[in-house]
Amino acid sequence: xxxxxxxxxxxxxxxxxxxxxxxxxxxxxxxxxxxxxxxxxxxxxxxxxxxxxxxxxxxxxxxxxxxxxxxxxxxxxxxxxxxxxxxxxxxxxxxxxxxxxxxxxxxxxxxxxxxxxxxxxxxxxxxxxxxxxxxxxxxxxxxxxxxxxxxxxxxxxxxxxxxxxxxxxxxxxxxxxxxxxxxxxxxxxxxxxx
Amino acid sequence: xxxxxxxxxxxxxxxxxxxxxxxxxxxxxxxxxxxxxxxxxxxxxxxxxxxxxxxxxxxxxxxxxxxxxxxxxxxxxxxxxxxxxxxxxxxxxxxxxxxxxxxxxxxxxxxxxxxxxxxxxxxxxxxxxxxxxxxxxxxxxxxxxxxxxxxxxxxxxxxxxxxxxxxxxxxxxxxxxxxxxxxxxxxxxxxxxxxxxxxxxxxxxxxxxxxxxxxxxxxxxxxxxxxxxx
Amino acid sequence: xxxxxxxxxxxxxxxxxxxxxxxxxxxxxxxxxxxxxxxxxxxxxxxxxxxxxxxxxxxxxxxxxxxxxxxxxxxxxxxxxxxxxxxxxxxxxxxxxxxxxxxxxxxxxxxxxxxxxxxxxxxxxxxxxxxxxxxxxxxxxxxxxxxxxxxxxxxxxxxxxxxxxxxxxxxxxxxxxxxxxxxxxxxxxxxxxxxxxxxxxxxxxxxxxxxxx
Numbered sequence: 289x290x291x292x293x294x295x296x297x298x299x300x301x302x303x304x305x306x307x308x309x310x311x312x313x314x315x316x317x318x319x320x321x322x323x324x325x326x327x328x329x330x331x332x333x334x335x336x337x338x339x340x341x342x343x344x345x346x347x348x349x350x351x352x353x354x355x356x357x358x359x360x361x362x363x364x365x366x367x368x369x370x371x372x373x374x375x376x377x378x379x380x381x382x383x384x385x386x387x388x389x390x391x392x393x394x395x396x397x398x399x400x401x402x403x404x405x406x407x408x409x410x411x412x413x414x415x416x417x418x419x420x421x422x423x424x425x426x427x428x429x430x431x432x433x434x435x436x437x438x439x440x441x442x443x444x445x446x447x448x449x450x451x452x453x454x455x456x457x458x459x460x461x462x463x464x465x466x467x468x469x470x471x472x473x474x475x476x477x478x479x480x481x482x
Numbered sequence: 483x484x485x486x487x488x489x490x491x492x493x494x495x496x497x498x499x500x501x502x503x504x505x506x507x508x509x510x511x512x513x514x515x516x517x518x519x520x521x522x523x524x525x526x527x528x529x530x531x532x533x534x535x536x537x538x539x540x541x542x543x544x545x546x547x548x549x550x551x552x553x554x555x556x557x558x559x560x561x562x563x564x565x566x567x568x569x570x571x572x573x574x575x576x577x578x579x580x581x582x583x584x585x586x587x588x589x590x591x592x593x594x595x596x597x598x599x600x601x602x603x604x605x606x607x608x609x610x611x612x613x614x615x616x617x618x619x620x621x622x623x624x625x626x627x628x629x630x631x632x633x634x635x636x637x638x639x640x641x642x643x644x645x646x647x648x649x650x651x652x653x654x655x656x657x658x659x660x661x662x663x664x665x666x667x668x669x670x671x672x673x674x675x676x677x678x679x680x681x682x683x684x685x686x687x688x689x690x691x692x693x694x695x696x697x698x699x700x701x702x703x704x705x706x707x708x709x710x711x712x
Numbered sequence: 713x714x715x716x717x718x719x720x721x722x723x724x725x726x727x728x729x730x731x732x733x734x735x736x737x738x739x740x741x742x743x744x745x746x747x748x749x750x751x752x753x754x755x756x757x758x759x760x761x762x763x764x765x766x767x768x769x770x771x772x773x774x775x776x777x778x779x780x781x782x783x784x785x786x787x788x789x790x791x792x793x794x795x796x797x798x799x800x801x802x803x804x805x806x807x808x809x810x811x812x813x814x815x816x817x818x819x820x821x822x823x824x825x826x827x828x829x830x831x832x833x834x835x836x837x838x839x840x841x842x843x844x845x846x847x848x849x850x851x852x853x854x855x856x857x858x859x860x861x862x863x864x865x866x867x868x869x870x871x872x873x874x875x876x877x878x879x880x881x882x883x884x885x886x887x888x889x890x891x892x893x894x895x896x897x898x899x900x901x902x903x904x905x906x907x908x909x910x911x912x913x914x915x916x917x918x919x920x921x922x923x924x925x
Binding site: 607609610613620621624625626629630633637641649652655 | 762854857861862864865866867868871874875877878879881882885886888889892893898899902905906909910913917920921923924925
C-alpha cells in the first residue's frame with residue numbers, strides 16, 4: 289500500500305526527515321511516534337501528497353480521492369456550518385448518498401445538534417470531531433491521522449477509540465501521536481522518528 | 483565533488499574571450515565606425531545600448547525556458563538556472579535603463595522620456611522582475627518556491643509582447659506627437675561594430691551566468707559537506 | 713460536467729462565506745467611493761474628463777487589489793487550502809471558483825461605483841463598460857493566481873500589489889483607451905487578447921503553485 293525508501297525532506301538548509309524506510313501492507317496500521325519537531329507531521333504530509341520528498345521516494349497505491357487526512361488544523365471553513373462544510377467536501381469527493389452519510393457521521397460524533405452552527409463558534413474539541421467527520425466522509429481506503437486525540441475530551445476520545453477499533457484491520461491507517469499508549473495495541477507496525 | 487570541476491571547465495577561456503570581444507567592440511564602436519550624420523557622437527551609444535537590451539531579453543527568455551523545464555520535467559536544478567538567468571537579465575535590464583537615459587539626455591536633453599517605447603517597456607519589465615525577487619525572498623525555500631517562481635517567470639515572457647502592444651497603443655492618447663526615430667541607416671562598418679558588440683555582450687552575460695551558477699552550486703555543496711561532517 | 717459542478721460548488725461556497733462574514737465587499741465598496749471623493753480634490757478645476765477617466769482606472773485596479781488580497785483568507789484559516797488540494801477534483805477548478813467569486817465582488821462594487829463616477833465626474837458609454845468588464849476578468853483571473861502564490865509567503869498583503877501591478881499595466885492601457893479613444897475597438901481587442909492569454913496561463917499554472925509534486 290505504502291512504500292517509502294530513503295525518504296528525506298528538507299526545507300532549505302533545515303532537514304526535517306532523513307533516511308525513512310518502511311513498507312505498509314494493505315489494511316495495516318502504522319503508528320508513527322516521536323518527540324515534538326521530529327518530523328511526524330511532515331512525514332504524514334508527504335504520504336498524503338501535500339509535500340514532496342527532497343530525496344528518496346514514497347509510493348502510495350491509492351488514488352488521491354480515496355485518502356482521508358486529519359491534520360493539526362480542522363481543514364474546514366470557519367464561516368460555514370458543519371453541514372455546509374461537509375456538503376461542500378461531500379460534493380468534491382463525490383460521496384454517494386451524501387446527505388445520509390453526513391447525517392450518520394454527525395450523529396456518530398455527537399455534532400447533530402450543532403450541525404447548523406458556524407465552525408467559528410465551536411470549541412476546539414468540537415472542531416476536532418468535525419475534522420474527523422471530514423476525514424471519514426468519503427469512506428477512505430487510506431486514513432492518515434495526525435495527532436487525532438489532540439484537544440479531544442474523554443468523551444470525544446472514547447468516540448475515536450470506537451472508530452479506530454472498527455477501522456483497524458479493515459482500512460489502511462497511518463496515525464501519529466506523541467502518546468502511543470492509547471492505541472499501540474491496534475498497531476501492526478511502529479515507526480519511531482528521532 | 484568531481485562535478486565542481488566540470489562546472490568550471492572552459493570558463494576562464496570563455497571569460498577571456500568575452501573580455502577581448504568587449505574591448506574589440508568598444509574600439510569598433512568608438513573609433514572605427516563612422517559618425518552618424520544626424521545624431522553625431524551620441525549615436526555611438528547605440529552600439530552598447532541595443533546589444534545590452536537584446537541580451538536582457540535573451541536572459542529573460544532563458545529564465546522562462548528553464549522555468550518551463552522545471553515545471554515540465556520537475557528537475558530541481560532548473561530552479562537555480564532560471565533564477566540566475568533572470569538575475570542577469572535584471573542587471574542587464576537596469577543597464578539598458580541607464581544607457582537609455584544617457585542616450586535620451588544626449589539626444590533630447592532629458593534624462594527620461596516616455597516617448598521611447600523601449601525604455602517604458604524596460605521600466606515595466608524591471609518592476610516585474612524586481613517583484614520576482616520579492617516573491618522568491620518571501621517564500622520559504624522548497625518546491626513551492628521553485629514552482630511559484632517558475633510560473634511568475636513564464637508570466638514575464640507573456641507580458642513582454644502584450645506590454646509592448648499596450649505601450650504602442652497607449653502612444654495615441656498619452657502623447658499624440660512622437661519623436662520620429664527612424665532607425666539609423668547603418669553602413670557596413672557600423673553594422674560590423676553592432677554585431678561584434680552584440681556577440682560580446684551576449685558572451686559576457688553567458689559568462690556571468692555561468693560564474694554565478696558555479697558560485698551558488700558550490701555554496702550548496704559546501705553546506706551539504708558541512709552537514710555531513712556534523 | 714463534474715468540472716462545472718465542482719466550480720459551482722466552490723463559487724457558491726465563496727459567496728456564502730462572504731455573505732456571512734462580510735469581510736470583503738463592504739470594504740471594497742467603501743474604498744472605491746472614498747477614492748472617488750478623494751479624486752474630486754485631486755483633480756484641479758479644468759483638468760477635463762480624460763484625467764477623471766485615468767483616475768477611475770486607478771480606483772478600479774486598487775479596489776480589485778483590495779478584494780484579491782482577501783481572496784484566499786477563508787482558506788488560510790483552519791488550513792482549508794490543504795483540504796481543497798487533497799480533494800479529488802481538478803485543482804484548476806479551485807482557481808476558476810475563486811476567480812468567478814472575486815469577479816462577482818468586483819462587479820458588485822462597480823454597480824455602485826460606476827454610476828457614482830458618472831454622476832460626479834464624467835459619463836460612461838457602453839464601450840467603456842465593456843472595457844471595464846474585460847479588464848475585470850483579466851485582473852481577477854491573474855490576481856487570484858498571484859494571491860494564491862503570495863498567500864504562501866511572508867508579508868502576503870505587501871507582496872500581492874507588487875506582483876500584480878506590473879502585470880496590470882496593459883489592462884490600464886486598454887481600459888483608459890476604451891474610455892477616451894475615438895477608435896476604442898483596438899483597446900477592447902487588447903483587453904480580450906490579454907484575458908485570453910493570461911486566463912489560460914493562470915488556469916494551467918494554478919496546480920503548480922499549490923502543490924509540490
